[in-house]
Amino acid sequence: MNKVLLLLSMIYGMSSAMASEDKVSDFLMSQNKLIAVNAILLMILSGIVFYLFTQDRKIKNIEKQLKD
Amino acid sequence: MFEKFSKQIWWKIATVILLVYTCTYGFWVKIPDLPILEESIRNLFFHVPMWFSMMLMMFLSLVYSLRYLASGNSRFDVIAANMAIIGLLMGGLGIVTGMVWAKVTWGAWWVFAEVKLNAAAAALLVYMAYFILRSSFEDPESKAKFSAVYSIFAFVMFMVLINVIPRITSSSLHPGNGGNPGFNSYDLDANLRTVFYPAVFGWMGISLWMSTQLIRIDMIKRRLNDID
Numbered sequence: 168m169n170k171v172l173l174l175l176s177m178i179y180g181m182s183s184a185m186a187s188e189d190k191v192s193d194f195l196m197s198q199n200k201l202i203a204v205n206a207i208l209l210m211i212l213s214g215i216v217f218y219l220f221t222q223d224r225k226i227k228n229i230e231k232q233l234k235d
Numbered sequence: 236m237f238e239k240f241s242k243q244i245w246w247k248i249a250t251v252i253l254l255v256y257t258c259t260y261g262f263w264v265k266i267p268d269l270p271i272l273e274e275s276i277r278n279l280f281f282h283v284p285m286w287f288s289m290m291l292m293m294f295l296s297l298v299y300s301l302r303y304l305a306s307g308n309s310r311f312d313v314i315a316a317n318m319a320i321i322g323l324l325m326g327g328l329g330i331v332t333g334m335v336w337a338k339v340t341w342g343a344w345w346v347f348a349e350v351k352l353n354a355a356a357a358a359l360l361v362y363m364a365y366f367i368l369r370s371s372f373e374d375p376e377s378k379a380k381f382s383a384v385y386s387i388f389a390f391v392m393f394m395v396l397i398n399v400i401p402r403i404t405s406s407s408l409h410p411g412n413g414g415n416p417g418f419n420s421y422d423l424d425a426n427l428r429t430v431f432y433p434a435v436f437g438w439m440g441i442s443l444w445m446s447t448q449l450i451r452i453d454m455i456k457r458r459l460n461d462i463d
Contacts, residue, residue: 205262212258216251219444226451227242233458 237314238454241447250440257281257434267424271340278336280430284438285329286355286397291439292322292446293362297390300383312379313457315386316369317449321442323362330355341408350404351412354396361392 194202240246261280269276299315302308333352334344346352368385372378401412457463 201262205259208258209255212254215441216254219247219441219448222448223247226448226455229455230451233455 237450241451246440247444250437250444253433253437254441257430257437261430261434264430265426267427275336275339276427278332279427280434281438282329282332282336283431284435285325285332287435288438288442289322289325289329290393290397292318292325292442293390293393296322297386300386303379303383309375309379310454310457310463312383313453314450315383317453318446319362319365319386320449321446323359323366324445325438325442326355326359326362330359346408348406349408351397351401351407351409354400358393358396361389361396365389 257280261277264277266274266276296315296318299311299318303311303315333355337346337352338344341349365382365385369378369382372381401407401409404412454463
């Protein structure tokens, strides 16, 4: 639960930081806004990678429990 | 050996690095000036590796099927089946990503005259039949044996359908197939290669990673059912 809250607050912090900083939004507006697609793709990729690592840890824990 | 490998982390981190590189530099690498393809050539870093990943997974599935037949150890059958699941997933992604690419370059979602599309669809059906075959057995031993033998046939069919038929037909829209030399013109482009090769290994890595998770879960199930 705490981890979820931490993640949510991080996302909130990041989004408000992005909104307030003109440099970031200028950067996202450059190159015909293609950078925005790139940023979103990286977010999705990091979500998938996060999921895979979590799943790995869960499986590892169950394997450990079974061994004991 | 495989079970030890699936618990190691170094190749997972390498996969993540390669994919982040692919999904960033793939957008910005300087591409050659290609008619019709234009910016869509960047799909080379996403669509083509799906098929390479499928080929890797199906090849490993074949290897573990053969090892099962040689040893009778049903753990190898579990590995082979789960590799094929991820292989089929990558093949399905290869088909749908190819459809989008076909729409913008050839003007249609599906070109029925194009041999490679139909062959790829047939190859997916061959592997779907593999899972139908698996699900039709109740006895685990005959299930493993029959599906291991079928998977040899499936892999040969897959290779013929994907890599042989498209090359011997006289006409194909795919570059490098049916006497269409297009692939060389960009395969030899050094810029594209700097992203293409890392992309292939990155997507292969994530396929392998997903399959190791399925396999580990199945191994846990076997333990709970007192098979091991």
